Amino acid sequence: xxxxxxxxxxxxMDSVTALHVSMRDYEVVGAIxxxxxxxxxxxxxxxxxxxxxxxxxxxxxxxATFMGKLFKSSLLLNGEDIPEGHYADETMKSTVVxxxxxxxxxxxxxxxxxxxxxxxxxxxHSGDHAIYPDCRNEFMEAMSNAMQLGTxxxxxxICPFVDVDKTEIVRIGAGLKVDYSQTWSCYKGKDTHCxxxxxxxxRKEAFExxxxxxxxxxxx
Amino acid sequence: xxxxxxxxxxxxMDSVTALHVSMRDYEVVGAIxxxxxxxxxxxxxxxxxxxxxxxxxxxxxxxATFMGKLFKSSLLLNGEDIPEGHYADETMKSTVVxxxxxxxxxxxxxxxxxxxxxxxxxxxHSGDHAIYPDCRNEFMEAMSNAMQLGTxxxxxxICPFVDVDKTEIVRIGAGLKVDYSQTWSCYKGKDTHCxxxxxxxxRKEAFExxxxxxxxxxxx
Numbered sequence: 001x002x003x004x005x006x007x008x009x010x011x012x013m014d015s016v017t018a019l020h021v022s023m024r025d026y027e028v029v030g031a032i033x034x035x036x037x038x039x040x041x042x043x044x045x046x047x048x049x050x051x052x053x054x055x056x057x058x059x060x061x062x063x064a065t066f067m068g069k070l071f072k073s074s075l076l077l078n079g080e081d082i083p084e085g086h087y088a089d090e091t092m093k094s095t096v097v098x099x100x101x102x103x104x105x106x107x108x109x110x111x112x113x114x115x116x117x118x119x120x121x122x123x124x125h126s127g128d129h130a131i132y133p134d135c136r137n138e139f140m141e142a143m144s145n146a147m148q149l150g151t152x153x154x155x156x157x158i159c160p161f162v163d164v165d166k167t168e169i170v171r172i173g174a175g176l177k178v179d180y181s182q183t184w185s186c187y188k189g190k191d192t193h194c195x196x197x198x199x200x201x202x203r204k205e206a207f208e209x210x211x212x213x214x215x216x217x218x219x220x
Numbered sequence: 221x222x223x224x225x226x227x228x229x230x231x232x233m234d235s236v237t238a239l240h241v242s243m244r245d246y247e248v249v250g251a252i253x254x255x256x257x258x259x260x261x262x263x264x265x266x267x268x269x270x271x272x273x274x275x276x277x278x279x280x281x282x283x284a285t286f287m288g289k290l291f292k293s294s295l296l297l298n299g300e301d302i303p304e305g306h307y308a309d310e311t312m313k314s315t316v317v318x319x320x321x322x323x324x325x326x327x328x329x330x331x332x333x334x335x336x337x338x339x340x341x342x343x344x345h346s347g348d349h350a351i352y353p354d355c356r357n358e359f360m361e362a363m364s365n366a367m368q369l370g371t372x373x374x375x376x377x378i379c380p381f382v383d384v385d386k387t388e389i390v391r392i393g394a395g396l397k398v399d400y401s402q403t404w405s406c407y408k409g410k411d412t413h414c415x416x417x418x419x420x421x422x423r424k425e426a427f428e429x430x431x432x433x434x435x436x437x438x439x440x
Contacts, residue, residue, distance in 0.1 A: 062286045066327070070280060071334040099330035102370045106326040107286070110319035114291040134370035142366035149362050150322045150354035 002027040004117040005158060006108055009033050009052070009059070011044030013183045013203065014161065016051055017173035018123030021160050023055060024176065029117050030058045032108050036097065037068015038075050039082065040189035050182050062107060073097040075187055082187045084196040092198040093131055095187060101134035102143060109147045109155050119156035120147070127165040127202070137162060166206040174212045181215035195220045222247040224337040225378060226328055229253050229272070229279070231264030233403045233423065234381065236271055237393035238343030241380050243275060244396065249337050250278045252328050256317070257288015258295050259302065260409035270402050282327060293317040295407055302407045304416040312418040313351055315407060321354035322363060329367045329375050339376035340367070347385040347422070357382060386426040394432045401435035415440040 128135035195218030207214035348355035364377035415438030427434035
């Protein structure tokens with residue numbers, strides 16, 4: 001019998017690929033998205049819904065707009081402008097939303113136990129580690145430990161891309177026929193991908209290096 | 221210079237005492253309460269506000285009603301009736317809200333880093349461990365580790381009552397002149413404390429054993 005899992009699904013490339021990998025490897029009993037008051041929530045969440053509807057997966061969209069109201073980050077609607085330049089640059093640190101993965105994983109963990117599922121899948125990958133402390137392996141291991149100790153059902157944290165970078169994620173996704181035209185990355189959240197912010201850089205690069213055709217329209 | 225902390229404040233005896241201990245030992249830069257859709261939120265949160273206003277502490281009330289909508293627990297408005305009997309009884313397990321402390325600590329951790337504070341104080345105590353997995357020391361240690369690894373500022377988790385039971389908490393609070401008439405315990409959330417549910421039993425017992433006068437009106 002396959003392990004029952006809940007997938008954290010933002011509507012970006014990593015989480016949409018994680019959803020497809022999970023559909024192959026586990027029994028996906030639900031996906032969970034967060035409206036946390038970011039500039040690009042309105043762009044990415046509809047793509048999360050798209051993949052859930054297409055695959056018959058129950059989808060919960062959590063109102064976590066308290067983050068947008070109380071937290072400081074350029075990623076949030078009330079924050080400063082999104083910086084441009086490559087992801088690894090010091091300036092991209094302004095896009096960190098403090099402990100965002102910790103918060104999303106905790107809520108998913110409680111939901112997971114409530115619906116009788118056994119694990120939570122997150123698409124965090126090895127390329128994320130540089131600027132986001134709550135994407136690092138060490139954090140994921142500590143959080144996994146907390147989730148197991150803090151629940152009756154010993155809820156597992158499953159990170160399928162822990163040793164994989166974004167280029168490899170695109171290759172895996174292409175193999176699973178993931179439609180990347182139905183995913184969103186750009187932090188600015190305008191009508192089209194800006195092509196200039198860190199996450200657009202990373203998106204372009206992943207397609208280029210993987211050799212998979214990039215279906216995205218970029219502003220620049 | 222004193223450590224700047226955020227206090228998790230439900231409006232119950234433990235967290236209100238933790239607030240007063242923190243005012244003595246740390247610089248309290250904020251308190252945070254959660255409306256998570258429980259039957260007694262409407263009773264306890266006003267007491268949280270009372271102690272914050274009295275002591276000039278900024279108070280954030282987080283809308284976490286997604287828990288009330290999605291999670292299963294008799295503690296929640298949409299759940300079954302609150303069982304009666306002593307806290308340690310098997311029936312009281314129905315009051316567990318899955319990973320509630322994990323969720324509240326994660327949100328407090330992100331808020332803590334956003335406002336430049338250094339630690340999060342929680343009033344969990346040694347008597348809590350029996351039925352709630354996310355009150356156990358092992359969980360608190362794992363969560364503390366996750367919070368430090370998942371933030372730039374190495375946010376600390378501070379548990380002043382980790383080796384103390386509720387009786388001792390009341391003694392400590394009485395020494396700090398905590399007004400326990402301005403606290404709420406009863407899970408049923410009616411006009412007065414029922415006196416029959418697990419948390420009412422525990423409240424009565426803590427006053428009796430500590431020798432501190434109990435200012436509470438109980439229905440029975």
